[in-house]
Amino acid sequence: MQHLRAAWALAGAAVGFFLLFLIQAHLEGQLVAGTCEIVTLDRDSSQPRRTIARQTARCACRKGQIAGTTRASPACVDVHIVRNRQWCEMLPCLDDEGCDLLVNRTGWTCAQPGGKVKTTTVS
Template sequence: MRTRMVLVALGTLIGVCLLCGTLHTQLAREAQLVVGSCEIVTLDRDSSHPQRTVAKQTARCACRRGQIAGTTHARPACVDAGVIHDRQWCDMFPCLDGESCNLLFNQSGWTCSLPGGRIKTTTVS
């Protein structure tokens, strides 16, 4: 009788361990990004300034060799590392279609100018 109880308990323990291992593998797979893709991790907006919104975002990227996290068409993207190294931000096409890109004078970021005079300024930290 005791041996049977031990075998049942052991079988239940093995089943629970297999289930935990399967769940862990599934969660680890979901947490990985596809190579060459990015996701926004945090996005904070501050609209307390009149006529100005300050937004800060953090992205997580899984880039290929020779690439680094950047911005393409106003979204996080993997871009050529040389663009970041040389601070030639407009070479990664950070603005939306119809917007023009200009480097800030100290190369600390860029502006995207929209028709009608609206300007979006992005600085890199």
């Protein structure tokens, strides 16, 4: 029983130290390896039935990874996906959406079940 309590105490301490590390890195402006954050997000709804959104993300990706999009959020993805412009391989759409490459491979579309389509282009 004492071993179990000691194991839980060690696990709790490890989680606590990890959380402190994350908080410290965030306060210092550094990202933890393999994570991203949105720096700017601008939306333009001046055209009827159309919203143009532009976002800039900052990522601290591991070796062999590059900034991309997973589940409609910035994420680190394998570099081969971006080099080969196989955008749908990084799972950029939400679970209930279908992904299709644009014809010129400059981005992708996410089609929702109700017929709404979100188009993303890479610049």
